[in-house]
Amino acid sequence: xxxxLIFFLITFLIITTALIKNSTRELETKIFNSRERIKILTxxxxxxxxxxxxxxxxxxxxxxKKEFFDKxxxxxxxxxxxxxxxxxxx
Numbered sequence: 001x002x003x004x005l006i007f008f009l010i011t012f013l014i015i016t017t018a019l020i021k022n023s024t025r026e027l028e029t030k031i032f033n034s035r036e037r038i039k040i041l042t043x044x045x046x047x048x049x050x051x052x053x054x055x056x057x058x059x060x061x062x063x064x065k066k067e068f069f070d071k072x073x074x075x076x077x078x079x080x081x082x083x084x085x086x087x088x089x090x
Contacts, residue, residue, distance in 0.1 A: 054060060
């Protein structure tokens with residue numbers, strides 16, 4: 001009886017060890033994939049941030065102004081803005 005009990009106990013431990021090992025592998029794979037996705041998204045974020053800083057820097061904005069608008073733009077004070085309303089009657 002003892003031999004049978006020990007045999008079933010050892011078999012049970014081997015099976016549970018195999019199941020735990022497989023689930024651990026799956027978790028490690030998910031963790032690895034998640035970390036890789038995080039690295040990719042972090043790189044994209046850094047590139048977008050760099051592009052935003054480059055394009056919105058005052059020096060770059062003045063360069064773009066000179067390149068595309070020449071002397072068409074004027075500096076206006078906030079007081080100089082007026083509200084225009086357009087009421088269309090049919």
